[in-house]
Amino acid sequence: MTGKVIIAGLGPGADALITPEVTEALAEATDIVGYIPYVNRVPPRPGLSLHPSDNRVELDRAGHALDMALDGRTVVVVSSGDPGVFAMASAVFEAVENGNPSWQDVNIEVLPGITAMLAAAARAGAPMGHDFCAINLSDNLKPWALIEKRLRLAVEGDFAMAFYNPRSKSRPEGFARALTLLKEACDDDRPIIFARAVSTPEEEINVVPLPDATPEMADMRTVVLLGSSQTRSVTTGRGARVYTPRSVSE
Amino acid sequence: MTGKVIIAGLGPGADALITPEVTEALAEATDIVGYIPYVNRVPPRPGLSLHPSDNRVELDRAGHALDMALDGRTVVVVSSGDPGVFAMASAVFEAVENGNPSWQDVNIEVLPGITAMLAAAARAGAPMGHDFCAINLSDNLKPWALIEKRLRLAVEGDFAMAFYNPRSKSRPEGFARALTLLKEACDDDRPIIFARAVSTPEEEINVVPLPDATPEMADMRTVVLLGSSQTRSVTTGRGARVYTPRSVSE
Numbered sequence: 405m406t407g408k409v410i411i412a413g414l415g416p417g418a419d420a421l422i423t424p425e426v427t428e429a430l431a432e433a434t435d436i437v438g439y440i441p442y443v444n445r446v447p448p449r450p451g452l453s454l455h456p457s458d459n460r461v462e463l464d465r466a467g468h469a470l471d472m473a474l475d476g477r478t479v480v481v482v483s484s485g486d487p488g489v490f491a492m493a494s495a496v497f498e499a500v501e502n503g504n505p506s507w508q509d510v511n512i513e514v515l516p517g518i519t520a521m522l523a524a525a526a527r528a529g530a531p532m533g534h535d536f537c538a539i540n541l542s543d544n545l546k547p548w549a550l551i552e553k554r555l556r557l558a559v560e561g562d563f564a565m566a567f568y569n570p571r572s573k574s575r576p577e578g579f580a581r582a583l584t585l586l587k588e589a590c591d592d593d594r595p596i597i598f599a600r601a602v603s604t605p606e607e608e609i610n611v612v613p614l615p616d617a618t619p620e621m622a623d624m625r626t627v628v629l630l631g632s633s634q635t636r637s638v639t640t641g642r643g644a645r646v647y648t649p650r651s652v653s654e
Numbered sequence: 655m656t657g658k659v660i661i662a663g664l665g666p667g668a669d670a671l672i673t674p675e676v677t678e679a680l681a682e683a684t685d686i687v688g689y690i691p692y693v694n695r696v697p698p699r700p701g702l703s704l705h706p707s708d709n710r711v712e713l714d715r716a717g718h719a720l721d722m723a724l725d726g727r728t729v730v731v732v733s734s735g736d737p738g739v740f741a742m743a744s745a746v747f748e749a750v751e752n753g754n755p756s757w758q759d760v761n762i763e764v765l766p767g768i769t770a771m772l773a774a775a776a777r778a779g780a781p782m783g784h785d786f787c788a789i790n791l792s793d794n795l796k797p798w799a800l801i802e803k804r805l806r807l808a809v810e811g812d813f814a815m816a817f818y819n820p821r822s823k824s825r826p827e828g829f830a831r832a833l834t835l836l837k838e839a840c841d842d843d844r845p846i847i848f849a850r851a852v853s854t855p856e857e858e859i860n861v862v863p864l865p866d867a868t869p870e871m872a873d874m875r876t877v878v879l880l881g882s883s884q885t886r887s888v889t890t891g892r893g894a895r896v897y898t899p900r901s902v903s904e
Contacts, residue, residue: 494783
C-alpha cells in the first residue's frame with residue numbers, strides 16, 4: 405500500500421509555536437526528512453527513522469521522501485516556519501512534476517506553520533498590518549535583476565516588505581545591493597527590522613531607521629522586515645513597537 | 655498594578671491550528687475581547703469574562719481592552735488567523751498612539767497565528783512558494799485607486815498574490831472590478847484559488863483558470879490566491895495540486 409508524504413511547518417523555533425496538527429503528524433510518522441537543523445528539532449523515538457540532509461539538496465530530499473512513501477512509509481518532510489513559504493512544499497511538487505511518474509500516486513499533504521515574517525512582525529508590533537510583499541533575496545534560483553525589479557515595484561506600491569534569506573556566506577554582496585537600492589528608492593527614515601532566531605534563546609530584534617541599516621545586521625538566521633511609508637513607532641509598557649496603520653487616506 | 659493586553663491569533667478555524675502559546679494565553683486570561691464569531695471560539699470558564707463586539711468597531715474594542723488592562727486585568731484580544739495581518743494588532747497600536755496617553759503604559763504582546771492565506775495555500779498545494787504579495791481588497795480604509803495600483807504593480811512584478819476581504823455585502827462591486835483588471839493584466843490562464851472557511855466543516859477549495867473566475871466565487875469567508883505566471887498544476891494521489899516553482903530562469 406502506498407504511504408504518504410506530509411510536508412509540515414515547525415514554525416520559527418519554539419515548541420510553543422508548533423501547531424497541534426503538526427505535533428500529531430510527527431507522532432504518527434515513520435520517517436522524518438529535512439535539513440539537518442530542522443530534523444534535529446524532532447525528538448527521536450523507537451520506530452521513527454530520522455533522515456537529515458544538507459542544505460541545497462531539496463529535490464534529492466523530496467525524491468527520497470516520495471520513494472519511501474511508495475514503499476508504504478508515512479514520511480513527514482519538515483520545514484522551518486511554513487512549508488509553503490520559500491521552503492520544502494514547492495520542492496516536493498516540483499519533484500512530482502519532473503521526476504519518477506509513480507510519485508504522482510503518492511498522497512501529499514501540506515500542514516501550515518508560523519512563518520518567520522509573521523513571528524518577527526508579532527515581536528516588533530504590527531509592521532505587516534497593511535498590504536505587504538514577501539521576497540526571497542537569494543539569487544540561487546532566480547536572476548538578481550528580477551529581485552531588484554520586485555524591490556522597486558514594491559517600493560512604488562508602498563507595500564511593507566519581508567525579506568527571507570537576506571544573506572549567506574555564499575552570497576555576501578546581494579543584501580548590501582538591496583539595502584542601497586531600498587535606501588535610494590524609499591528616501592525616508594521608515595523603520596527596518598532585523599529579527600534573528602525569533603522565539604529561540606538566541607532571539608535578537610533590532611529596529612533601526614532605514615538609512616542606518618547595514619548589511620552586517622543580517623545573517624542566515626535573520627528575517628528582515630521593512631515598513632511602508634506609513635509605518636511608525638509607538639510607545640508601550642514594553643518599550644517601542646512598530647506598526648503600519650490599517651488606513652491610508654485619500 | 656497594570657495588567658496587559660495580549661493580541662492573539664486563533665488561526666483559520668480548526669483547534670488543531672491554534673498554537674500552544676495562544677492556548678496558554680487563553681487559559682490565563684481574565685477577559686476576552688473581539689469580533690463576535692472569534693470570541694465564540696473561546697470556551698467559557700469560571701473567572702473568564704467574554705466581551706464580543708460587532709464588526710467595524712476595532713478602535714473602540716482596542717480602547718476597551720486597554721482600559722481593562724489599566725485596571726489590572728489580563729486581556730486577550732482575539733483575531734482570526736494572524737493578528738498582524740489585516741486584523742486587531744494594528745488597531746490596538748493605533749489606539750495607543752492616538753488615544754488615552756495612559757494606554758502607553760500598558761504591556762502589549764502579539765502572539766502570531768496561522769494566517770488564512772497560508773492555510774489556504776497548504777490546502778491547494780504551494781501556490782505561495784515563490785515571491786508573493788498580500789493585499790486587502792476592502793476599500794473601507796483606503797482609496798480604491800490604491801488597490802488598483804497595487805494590483806497592477808503586483809502583476810508587473812509577477813508576484814503570486816493573496817487577497818483578503820475580497821467581498822462583502824457593503825462592497826459588492828470591488829471584487830468584480832479587481833477580477834476584470836487582473837484578467838486583462840495577466841492575460842493568461844494561471845490558476846486562481848477560492849478558499850472558503852479553511853479548516854472548518856464548511857471548507858471549500860475551488861481552483862479555476864483565471865479567465866473562468868467570477869465574483870460570486872468569493873464571499874466574506876473566502877481568501878483568494880492568484881498564482882504568478884509560473885504557477886502550475888501537478889497530479890498527486892489526492893488529486894491536482896497547484897504550486898509555484900522555487901526557480902525562475904534567466
